[in-house]
Amino acid sequence: MRLITPPVGLTALADTDLVGQVARILxxxxxxxxxxxxxxxxxxxxxxxxxxxxxxxxxxxxxxxRQGLLVANPRRGxxxxxxxxxxxxxxxxxxxxxxxxAAVLAAQNLTPQTRDMLRxxxxxxxxxxxxxxxxxxxxxxxxxxxxICEIAGSKRLLRLFDDLASELRMVIGLIGRLYDDPHxxxxxxxxxxxxxxxxxxxxxVARIDxxxxxxxxxxxKLVRDIPSPTNGASH
Amino acid sequence: MRLITPPVGLTALADTDLVGQVARILxxxxxxxxxxxxxxxxxxxxxxxxxxxxxxxxxxxxxxxRQGLLVANPRRGxxxxxxxxxxxxxxxxxxxxxxxxAAVLAAQNLTPQTRDMLRxxxxxxxxxxxxxxxxxxxxxxxxxxxxICEIAGSKRLLRLFDDLASELRMVIGLIGRLYDDPHxxxxxxxxxxxxxxxxxxxxxVARIDxxxxxxxxxxxKLVRDIPSPTNGASH
DNA sequence: CAAGATTAAACTGTCGACAATCGACGCTTA
DNA sequence: TAAGCGTCGATTGTCGACAGTTTAATCTTG
Numbered sequence: 113m114r115l116i117t118p119p120v121g122l123t124a125l126a127d128t129d130l131v132g133q134v135a136r137i138l139x140x141x142x143x144x145x146x147x148x149x150x151x152x153x154x155x156x157x158x159x160x161x162x163x164x165x166x167x168x169x170x171x172x173x174x175x176x177x178r179q180g181l182l183v184a185n186p187r188r189g190x191x192x193x194x195x196x197x198x199x200x201x202x203x204x205x206x207x208x209x210x211x212x213x214a215a216v217l218a219a220q221n222l223t224p225q226t227r228d229m230l231r232x233x234x235x236x237x238x239x240x241x242x243x244x245x246x247x248x249x250x251x252x253x254x255x256x257x258x259x260i261c262e263i264a265g266s267k268r269l270l271r272l273f274d275d276l277a278s279e280l281r282m283v284i285g286l287i288g289r290l291y292d293d294p295h296x297x298x299x300x301x302x303x304x305x306x307x308x309x310x311x312x313x314x315x316x317v318a319r320i321d322x323x324x325x326x327x328x329x330x331x332x333k334l335v336r337d338i339p340s341p342t343n344g345a346s347h
Numbered sequence: 348m349r350l351i352t353p354p355v356g357l358t359a360l361a362d363t364d365l366v367g368q369v370a371r372i373l374x375x376x377x378x379x380x381x382x383x384x385x386x387x388x389x390x391x392x393x394x395x396x397x398x399x400x401x402x403x404x405x406x407x408x409x410x411x412x413r414q415g416l417l418v419a420n421p422r423r424g425x426x427x428x429x430x431x432x433x434x435x436x437x438x439x440x441x442x443x444x445x446x447x448x449a450a451v452l453a454a455q456n457l458t459p460q461t462r463d464m465l466r467x468x469x470x471x472x473x474x475x476x477x478x479x480x481x482x483x484x485x486x487x488x489x490x491x492x493x494x495i496c497e498i499a500g501s502k503r504l505l506r507l508f509d510d511l512a513s514e515l516r517m518v519i520g521l522i523g524r525l526y527d528d529p530h531x532x533x534x535x536x537x538x539x540x541x542x543x544x545x546x547x548x549x550x551x552v553a554r555i556d557x558x559x560x561x562x563x564x565x566x567x568k569l570v571r572d573i574p575s576p577t578n579g580a581s582h
Numbered sequence: 583c584a585a586g587a588t589t590a591a592a593c594t595g596t597c598g599a600c601a602a603t604c605g606a607c608g609c610t611t612a
Numbered sequence: 613t614a615a616g617c618g619t620c621g622a623t624t625g626t627c628g629a630c631a632g633t634t635t636a637a638t639c640t641t642g
Contacts, residue, residue, distance in 0.1 A: 178413035
């Protein structure tokens with residue numbers, strides 16, 4: 113189970129903050145599906161693969177533990193978090209709450225520059241809707257929502273969004289495809305941006321609610337179709 | 348700088364999960380003001396004091412880093428997070444967003460048992476309002492709000508509340524006293540509970556908004572009075 | 583006397599090692 | 613044959629050590 117593609121290991125990047133590097137590598141391995149939910153994270157294995165000792169690996173694992181991607185079982189090791197259907201609901205519910213707030217704040221802070229940034233991202237979204245590349249669509253979708261949180265101007269809000277997003281990407285990666293109709297999704301993005309530009313909180317909340325709610329229903333449906341979709345790694 | 352009162356160290360508690368123990372001790376040291384904002388957390392010092400090695404201390408510090416209580420400066424060590432006035436605003440803003448949502452969810456899930464639990468906590472709040480014990484008032488206040496998040500039934504929501512609360516307690520501990528008029532605050536708690544029992548989302552949001560907003564203004568005022576209240580530990 | 587250079591102490595980052603523990607496998611026995 | 617038991621390998625938890633860096637203190641010099 114290779115976590116990194118370059119055969120040279122991570123020596124090229126390891127100028128400073130080794131723990132941060134490992135944390136990023138582990139995160140990537142999880143959201144890309146190389147490490148499946150429920151899988152055991154063997155410290156020595158990761159360490160050997162990266163050509164380092166176990167200490168930095170453990171510290172990185174602690175970071176991911178607090179982030180919610182890993183679960184620590186004392187004397188048993190770290191495991192990739194298993195997400196049940198209830199977790200999906202929890203995440204989307206919280207995401208709506210957070211992003212509604214972010215969008216209202218973003219509307220207050222909106223400048224011509226940030227507005228154009230959002231518009232450009234919507235253009236990208238429309239382009240990718242034509243392509244048959246679900247992973248790319250999810251990625252660009254994520255970027256749009258993250259932009260709103262950035263414009264909102266709250267570090268904690270942004271971090272919270274990133275945490276929720278990383279959990280979601282974990283399951284979306286497993287589902288593979290996400291959108292039935294990418295073009296329709298792209299249109300609801302436009303509706304969201306219109307609302308933000310208009311600036312009316314009630315409309316913003318209604319649009320975000322509908323937009324994310326649609327994704328929620330979509331994911332919930334797919335998760336229910338597959339018996340135990342988030343439970344990889346049998347043992 | 349003793350972190351623990353019992354002279355025996357932590358051996359009495361150290362059956363399992365040493366890292367978790369250390370994390371709790373460090374958290375307590377921070378929110379109790381033993382470790383001031385900006386202070387350096389010397390790994391060897393903590394380790395020696397607890398009679399353990401540096402490895403578990405570092406892992407615990409990573410947990411607090413992700414939680415936001417500590418900041419890691421590569422090759423320089425861990426420092427207690429410094430909260431500026433802008434951080435206070437950020438925290439309260441997010442707190443209102445989160446707790447409004449929690450209260451609406453709690454109203455949906457409310458049972459006679461959980462309702463009574465909240466009522467009892469309000470009674471406790473009213474009792475402590477008579478006492479001249481600000482720390483206790485803050486503590487019981489915190490418990491009431493946490494109950495709402497518990498009743499809401501979302502683990503992530505609760506964790507988020509705990510994170511925000513720990514950051515707030517850090518600065519409130521420094522401010523020392525919090526409320527101008529404890530009785531008036533106790534009354535707004537009643538208003539919040541009434542709204543939850545009534546179940547109308549709009550009213551709930553309005554009451555929570557006002558209630559937490561009042562605390563926000565109070566804290567912001569006190570923070571502004573003191574030039575640099577959250578910046579202890581000069582160097 | 584102040585500012586910069588130099589030396590010494592303290593601290594972090596990482597590693598390898600060792601004991602304790604867990605899980606799996608195979609063996610015995612009814 | 614199936615259940616219970618003991619053994620063995622694999623893995624975690626913790627420690628002490630060492631190299632490299634940062635910080636503090638001392639000394640030099642204009």
